[in-house]
Amino acid sequence: MNVEIISDDQRDALQEIVNIGMGQAGASIARVLGEFVELSVPQISAVDADAIPVTLATLAGSGVASAVRQAFLGELRGEAIVIFTEHSASDLAELLSYGNEVDGPASRELLLDISNVLVGACLGGIAELLHAEIGFSAPSLLADQVAPGELVQAETIAARCALLVEVRFGLEKRVFRSHLVMLMPEDAVAALQRALDRFIEEI
Amino acid sequence: MSVSVLVVDDSSMARKMLIRALPPDWDITVRQAANGIEALTAYRQGGVDVIFLDLNMPDMDGYQVLETLRREDLNCLVIVVSADIQEAAQTRVRAMGAIAFIKKPVDAARVKAVLMEYGLLL
Numbered sequence: 001m002n003v004e005i006i007s008d009d010q011r012d013a014l015q016e017i018v019n020i021g022m023g024q025a026g027a028s029i030a031r032v033l034g035e036f037v038e039l040s041v042p043q044i045s046a047v048d049a050d051a052i053p054v055t056l057a058t059l060a061g062s063g064v065a066s067a068v069r070q071a072f073l074g075e076l077r078g079e080a081i082v083i084f085t086e087h088s089a090s091d092l093a094e095l096l097s098y099g100n101e102v103d104g105p106a107s108r109e110l111l112l113d114i115s116n117v118l119v120g121a122c123l124g125g126i127a128e129l130l131h132a133e134i135g136f137s138a139p140s141l142l143a144d145q146v147a148p149g150e151l152v153q154a155e156t157i158a159a160r161c162a163l164l165v166e167v168r169f170g171l172e173k174r175v176f177r178s179h180l181v182m183l184m185p186e187d188a189v190a191a192l193q194r195a196l197d198r199f200i201e202e203i
Numbered sequence: 204m205s206v207s208v209l210v211v212d213d214s215s216m217a218r219k220m221l222i223r224a225l226p227p228d229w230d231i232t233v234r235q236a237a238n239g240i241e242a243l244t245a246y247r248q249g250g251v252d253v254i255f256l257d258l259n260m261p262d263m264d265g266y267q268v269l270e271t272l273r274r275e276d277l278n279c280l281v282i283v284v285s286a287d288i289q290e291a292a293q294t295r296v297r298a299m300g301a302i303a304f305i306k307k308p309v310d311a312a313r314v315k316a317v318l319m320e321y322g323l324l325l
Contacts, residue, residue, distance in 0.1 A: 009216075016214040019259065020307050023286030030289045039287055041213065041261055129308060203220050 005046045005163060005189055010196040014165070017199070018042040018182075021125035022167040025180070028121040029114060029169065033095050040168035047164050049157045052183065053149065055164065059179045060148035061085050067142040067151045068115035072123055075132040075191055078162075078184035080123060081142065082115040083151065084177075091176040112139045118169065118180050130195040161186045205230040206323065207250050211242040211268070212257040212284070217307070221255055221284055224311040229324055239263025243271055251279050253323060256301070258285040258292065269299040282317060284309060 006014070019042055026037040047055055056067070063086025070080045089107045092114060116139050127134035143151045165182040184192060208231045212218045218235050225231065234251070236242040240263045245251060258265035265283060272281065283296045286307040293304045303317045318324035 012214060012216045016216045016220070016307075019214070019217075020286040023288050023307065027288045027290075030291065036291045037289060039259055041259055200216075203216070203223055 005161065005186065006193060006196070009200055010193055011044055013196050013200050014192075015042055015044055017126050017129050017196075018044070018122075018165055018167065020129060021122040022169075022180075024125040025118045025122035025167075026169060028117050032114070032117060033092070033171070035095065035171045035174070038170040038172060040170075043166045045164050045166075047162055049160050049162060050154050052157050052162065052164070053152050053154050056081065056083060056151050056181065057148035059083055059166065059168075059181070060151060061177075062148070063087070064145045065148050065151060066111055066144050066146070068111055068139050069142040070115060070119045070139040071137040072119075072134055072182075073137070074127075074134045075195065076123070076127055076130070076134050076184070077188040077191070078182055080115075080119045081152065081181045081183065082111075082118055082139075083179045083181065084111055085175075085179075088176045088178060089145075091171070091174050095174075095176075108141055108144060112141065114178070115139045118178070122167070122180055123182070130192075130199055132195050157183070163189050163192070205232050207232050207234070207252045209234045209236060209242060209245050209251045209254045211236045211239070211254060211260075211265070213237050213260040214257075217257065217284075220307075221309050221314075224309040224314050226311070226315050226318065226324060229318065239265065239268040239271075242268055246272070246279070247275075254279055254281045255284050255305075256281050258283060258287050258296070266295070266299065269296060269301060273300050280321060280323070 026039045030037045060083050066084045068082045092110050163184045167180050170177050210218045234245055236245050238260045256265045277300050281301045282303045283301045284305045288306045
C-alpha cells in the first residue's frame with residue numbers, strides 16, 4: 001500500500017539526485033570490476049513497514065539471494081540494503097579471480113566490499129548534492145543465500161512507513177544483478193524534504 | 204539566427220537544471236522531450252540544431268535515439284548529458300555519433316566550453 005509522503009516536486013528532485021548518485025556508484029564498480037555496468041531508472045515509493053519484506057523479496061527474484069545492510073547517519077538517516085540475486089557472488093568472485101574460494105568467507109567479504117563501494121558512492125553523491133553531512137556504519141551481512149522471502153524480517157524494521165528508493169546494477173553478458181535500496185523512516189523524511197526544498201530553490 | 208535546441212530527459216528537474224546551465228547570452232529556442240520517442244518525433248518535425256540527450260530513460264533510451272538518428276542520416280549535433288559517467292559509456296556514445304559528453308550534475312562552464320569548441324557559441 002503506497003502512501004504519499006513527499007510532494008511531486010520533491011520526488012522529481014530526489015529521482016534526479018539518486019540518478020546522479022547511482023551514476024557515480026556505477027562508475028566506481030565499473031572500475032573495480034572492469035566491466036560495463038548497466039543502470040536502471042531509480043524507483044521511488046512510500047511503503048508501509050510490513051510491506052518491506054515482500055517488496056525486497058520481489059526485487060530479489062526467484063533464486064536464493066543475499067543482502068548486505070549499512071546504516072547511514074547524519075542529516076540524512078536511514079538504512080541502505082544491497083540485494084544480490086542468485087549467482088551474483090560467484091560471478092563477482094570469477095571476475096575478481098578469487099578462484100575456488102567463492103563459497104567461503106571470501107565470497108561474503110566480496111559482497112561486503114562491493115556493497116560498501118555502491119552505498120558509499122551512491123549515498124555520498126546524494127549527500128553532496130544536497131549539501132548534507134552523512135556517515136556510514138560498517139556493512140554487515142543481513143542474509144546469505146536465503147530464499148527471497150527471508151531476506152529481511154518485518155520486526156527488524158522500526159518505522160511504520162518508509163520511503164523506499166531503489167536502483168539496479170547489472171553487468172552485460174553476466175548474471176550479476178544487485179539492487180540498492182534506501183529505506184528512510186518516516187521521521188527522517190522531514191529532514192530529507194527540507195534538503196530537497198533547498199535543492200529545488202537553488203535550481 | 205537563433206539556434207534550435209532540444210532537451211531530452213525523463214526528469215523535468217534535470218531538464219530545468221540543464222536549461223539553467225545554458226549560457227544566458229546564447230540565442231536559442233528550446234524544446235523539451237521526456238523520452239526517446241518524444242525526442243525523435245520532435246527531431247523529425249525538422250529544424251533541430253542541437254540535442255542535449257540523457258541516456259537512462261524509460262520507453263526509449265538515449266542509446267536507441269543515437270542509433271535511430273544515425274540510421275536516419277543524423278543532421279544535428281548531439282551532446283549527451285548523463286549521470287552514467289563510466290568511461291565506457293562516454294566512448295560508446297562518441298562512437299555512435301555524439302559530439303560530446305557532459306556529466307551530471309551539469310556544470311555551466313563545461314557546457315559553455317563544449318559549445319565554443321563546436322562553434323555553437325562565439
